[in-house]
Amino acid sequence: MTHLHHEHYHTQDRQLNTPISDITKAHSMGTSIMAVEFNGGVVVGADSRTTTGSYIANRVSNKLTPVAKRIYCCRSGSAADTQAISDYVSYYLSMHTMELDHLPKVKTAGTLFRKLCYGNRNHLMAGIICAGYDDELGGQVYNIPLGGALVRCPFTIGGSGSSYIYGFCDKYFKENMTEKECKEFVVQALSLAMARDGSSGGIVRLAAITKEGVSHETFTLDHSEKKLPNQHVDGN
Numbered sequence: 001m002t003h004l005h006h007e008h009y010h011t012q013d014r015q016l017n018t019p020i021s022d023i024t025k026a027h028s029m030g031t032s033i034m035a036v037e038f039n040g041g042v043v044v045g046a047d048s049r050t051t052t053g054s055y056i057a058n059r060v061s062n063k064l065t066p067v068a069k070r071i072y073c074c075r076s077g078s079a080a081d082t083q084a085i086s087d088y089v090s091y092y093l094s095m096h097t098m099e100l101d102h103l104p105k106v107k108t109a110g111t112l113f114r115k116l117c118y119g120n121r122n123h124l125m126a127g128i129i130c131a132g133y134d135d136e137l138g139g140q141v142y143n144i145p146l147g148g149a150l151v152r153c154p155f156t157i158g159g160s161g162s163s164y165i166y167g168f169c170d171k172y173f174k175e176n177m178t179e180k181e182c183k184e185f186v187v188q189a190l191s192l193a194m195a196r197d198g199s200s201g202g203i204v205r206l207a208a209i210t211k212e213g214v215s216h217e218t219f220t221l222d223h224s225e226k227k228l229p230n231q232h233v234d235g236n
Helices: 002-016 079-100 106-119 160-164 166-172 179-196
Strands: 033-038 041-046 050-052 055-058 064-068 071-078 126-134 138-144 155-158 204-210 213-219
Touching: 033 071, 033 126, 033 138, 033 179, 041 064, 041 071, 041 126, 041 138, 041 179, 064 079, 071 079, 071 106, 071 204, 079 106, 079 126, 106 126, 106 138, 126 155, 126 204, 138 155, 155 166, 160 166, 160 179, 166 179, 179 204, 179 213
Parallel strands: none
Antiparallel strands: 033 041, 033 155, 041 204, 050 055, 064 071, 071 126, 126 138, 204 213
């Protein structure tokens, strides 16, 4: 009876075409993440798919993680690694806020991410984008890649889906965009990445961070903008 029960599970496994070994693998955030500075703040965005091997573990996960008031991080790589790092940074920033009695700077958060990622670079699979708003420098975007560097950029993209949209982003990004233009740019870029990258999918989550606070939006692939941002028709 035990033998038949064992065979039954293997038959279902073949029908589902999902190896049991994939289901038991660590959660991976093969992903598309993005952050862009605009005139007055930043917009961060990400897809929502997490995988274990070839198995989709979660279609609507949230890869936009708050680490302090008006500071968020976008996570790619190992879900466990990035969650642990963001928890450490959030804890350190809360202690920092209580000690100094003011909100932390975005660069302080980025520096904490850099120290943790660089100090544990041989043991982590974590690509982080740290973005937010502070009263000193306004909206800021910092990229912390796998090796643990810290680079401020007007916009940055990351994750497995980013390789498909570098050309699009280079062509259509412009400085001093409005918040609306910035959101359209991020949604369109992430939609293109999700359409091409098998490890990205689900919905697009956006967070706009300004002096007033944080606003959240979600978009499905079907309802994202079809036209290209800043598109114009040359009459000549």
